[in-house]
Amino acid sequence: MKISSLLKPEAIAIGAAASSKDDAISKLVDLMTTQGNVADRDAYEAAVHAREDEGTTALGEGIAIPHAKTSAVTAPGLAAMTLPAGVDYDAPDGQPTTLMFLIAAPDTKADVHLEVLSRLSTLLMDPEFCASLRDAKDPAEFLAAIDAAEAAKLAADDEKAAAAAERDAAGYDIVAITACPTGIAHTYMAAEGLEMKAKEMGVRIKVETQGSGGAKNVLSAEDIAGAKGVIIAADKNVDLSRFDGKPLYSCPVSRGINEPEALINEILEGKAPVHHVAGGVKAQAASSSDNESTWHKIYKHLMNGVSHMLPFVIGGGILTAIAFLVDQPGLGTSAYGSSIPAAALFKTIGGEAFGLMLPILAGYIASSIADRPGLAPGFVGGLFAKAGYDFAYLGTLDSTTLVSGGFIAALFAGFAAGYITLGIERACDRLPASLEGIKPMLIYPVLGTLAIGVVMLALNPLFALINTALNGFLAGLGTSNIVVLGLVLGGMMSVDMGGPFNKAAYVFGTAALDPSSGLGTTGQIIMASVMVGGMVPPLVIALSTTFFKNRWTKADRNAGLVNYIMGLSFISEGAIPFAAADPGHVLPSCIIGSAIAGGLSAAFGCTSPAPHGGAWVTAVIGNPLMWLVACLVGSVIGCVILSFWKKPLPASESGLEK
Numbered sequence: 001m002k003i004s005s006l007l008k009p010e011a012i013a014i015g016a017a018a019s020s021k022d023d024a025i026s027k028l029v030d031l032m033t034t035q036g037n038v039a040d041r042d043a044y045e046a047a048v049h050a051r052e053d054e055g056t057t058a059l060g061e062g063i064a065i066p067h068a069k070t071s072a073v074t075a076p077g078l079a080a081m082t083l084p085a086g087v088d089y090d091a092p093d094g095q096p097t098t099l100m101f102l103i104a105a106p107d108t109k110a111d112v113h114l115e116v117l118s119r120l121s122t123l124l125m126d127p128e129f130c131a132s133l134r135d136a137k138d139p140a141e142f143l144a145a146i147d148a149a150e151a152a153k154l155a156a157d158d159e160k161a162a163a164a165a166e167r168d169a170a171g172y173d174i175v176a177i178t179a180c181p182t183g184i185a186h187t188y189m190a191a192e193g194l195e196m197k198a199k200e201m202g203v204r205i206k207v208e209t210q211g212s213g214g215a216k217n218v219l220s221a222e223d224i225a226g227a228k229g230v231i232i233a234a235d236k237n238v239d240l241s242r243f244d245g246k247p248l249y250s251c252p253v254s255r256g257i258n259e260p261e262a263l264i265n266e267i268l269e270g271k272a273p274v275h276h277v278a279g280g281v282k283a284q285a286a287s288s289s290d291n292e293s294t295w296h297k298i299y300k301h302l303m304n305g306v307s308h309m310l311p312f313v314i315g316g317g318i319l320t321a322i323a324f325l326v327d328q329p330g331l332g333t334s335a336y337g338s339s340i341p342a343a344a345l346f347k348t349i350g351g352e353a354f355g356l357m358l359p360i361l362a363g364y365i366a367s368s369i370a371d372r373p374g375l376a377p378g379f380v381g382g383l384f385a386k387a388g389y390d391f392a393y394l395g396t397l398d399s400t401t402l403v404s405g406g407f408i409a410a411l412f413a414g415f416a417a418g419y420i421t422l423g424i425e426r427a428c429d430r431l432p433a434s435l436e437g438i439k440p441m442l443i444y445p446v447l448g449t450l451a452i453g454v455v456m457l458a459l460n461p462l463f464a465l466i467n468t469a470l471n472g473f474l475a476g477l478g479t480s481n482i483v484v485l486g487l488v489l490g491g492m493m494s495v496d497m498g499g500p501f502n503k504a505a506y507v508f509g510t511a512a513l514d515p516s517s518g519l520g521t522t523g524q525i526i527m528a529s530v531m532v533g534g535m536v537p538p539l540v541i542a543l544s545t546t547f548f549k550n551r552w553t554k555a556d557r558n559a560g561l562v563n564y565i566m567g568l569s570f571i572s573e574g575a576i577p578f579a580a581a582d583p584g585h586v587l588p589s590c591i592i593g594s595a596i597a598g599g600l601s602a603a604f605g606c607t608s609p610a611p612h613g614g615a616w617v618t619a620v621i622g623n624p625l626m627w628l629v630a631c632l633v634g635s636v637i638g639c640v641i642l643s644f645w646k647k648p649l650p651a652s653e654s655g656l657e658k
Helices: 021-033 041-054 113-123 127-134 139-170 186-201 221-226 253-258 260-268 294-326 341-355 357-370 372-387 391-396 406-428 433-476 482-495 500-513 521-547 554-568 572-581 583-603 614-620 624-645
Strands: 007-013 058-060 067-070 077-087 097-106 174-179 205-211 214-216 229-234 248-251
Touching: 007 021, 007 139, 021 041, 021 077, 021 097, 041 067, 077 127, 097 127, 113 139, 113 186, 127 139, 174 186, 174 253, 174 260, 186 205, 186 229, 186 253, 186 260, 229 253, 229 260, 248 260, 253 260, 294 341, 294 357, 294 406, 294 572, 294 614, 357 372, 357 406, 372 406, 372 433, 391 433, 406 433, 482 500, 482 521, 482 572, 482 583, 500 521, 521 554, 521 572, 521 583, 521 614, 521 624, 554 572, 554 614, 572 583, 583 624, 614 624
Parallel strands: 007 077, 067 097, 174 205, 174 229, 229 248
Antiparallel strands: 077 097, 205 214
């Protein structure tokens, strides 16, 4: 199949103009639909934008290849456009894009078109070829330039295959794997970049491409054994178990396109660390390398847990907020939030989803450390942390005596379960090979789950004491100075954003609503300060990423948008990824903003009979206007502190033009 079989003259626009990236995509999609291979134009365009949200498809040098693989496409196709005036397409080199190809791929297993698309991607690595396309006067000349270059490419590939057959006997200096999430363009362009540069340098290289159509040019055991080292240029997980004992350098796939010489020199100059497969763990992240710092490894494990936890927090939190919003009949009663069936529906579903937060956090921290065998022990450890089970409970089975260890206990459970399972895996490496099949199905889950259960039974009383001590500290502050208490509670909501300090402040606030506490309206003032303090961190992030764009990467700015919803929904955890990435700037700014918001809310006498809901329960807040003012003031102050404290990023990192 030739490129011209996918690219028709009616799908080529010569000398076009676009006012923006979105406008360029829209015009390309219109060109694509003229071929009749798109069943749902809007769905296809949405898929193209979704791919762009993962990272720009602009390659630099004035080239962009937007693409999408979706069921909205009935047959593979190409569309093309030249833009003499250029368009800003978030290119990594900051230059305007003047040549664009749009790829439409059906979401089927019939991937015969991928060979053609990969061929086009590699042709675009040639500046002379790109120049001939830009200079074309009409679609016919454009297609003629493609046909000529493709014929030369096919001939060169035949020569390369013959040369490769000869080199197989002598082996390779370097072996490599390239892969990207979609496996359509970048995978093959990185492979071409490495192969072209290696040829210039006189280096023998073999590159395995793990594209959408499966692995091609697969590395054999002999290829790997004879190579000096391995390059992994990939943006998705790659099985590294084949490379045990070999120098290995891992990087994003874009470096294979833009910096192939530097990657090759990492191997030739002996800079790449030796890779070891430990404890039977077979699949490892492509971005990892053996010379990572201990802190960075811990951070990655933690973020794996947090990223899997957030959907439960968001879904459960917002559904719970809706329950309080619709339950006006239950206002002021102990059944508030579930006094009517509609409210009970939202609260039950939301509460169950939210309740999975700690087991999910612990489970995916453990699986990041020990791969799939760590998942079951991690979940069990998280459940024990949430419930507070201890050895005393085993004698009485009285659940009323249990005290949850909370967030900090779940964190410990995740790491403990992961490393315990990793230890079990390594110990089992000494078992006979005949037992290999029963390890993951029997030995790992039984021993791992038993071990973490015993550990948490022993340590949960300690974590319970920590939580109890935090609550006791808050209770000891008293209520005589309600503004100071509002400042303290508001600030605590930002200290760890869902952690023990945050949860302790929240529990103190909800306990203050209990009629038996005797606090009356004062308890509702405390709850209002707690809630507004918890709303501020995500709003600080959202405002900063919106109004101080040059402090953040494009991915940060996109992620920051959802924090508007999370902040208004009283979901402090939305700021966790930003705080984890830059705690020195984010945490102090958010703590100050939250403390100010909590103190102002108390000073204004704002009250909240609802223990959750954020801005969605403003209708039941006492003095609602000033409560919103307190939230806005705290968020703006936190945003200003953070944004002026953080240094502007270089244009190459922020994705903004200078």
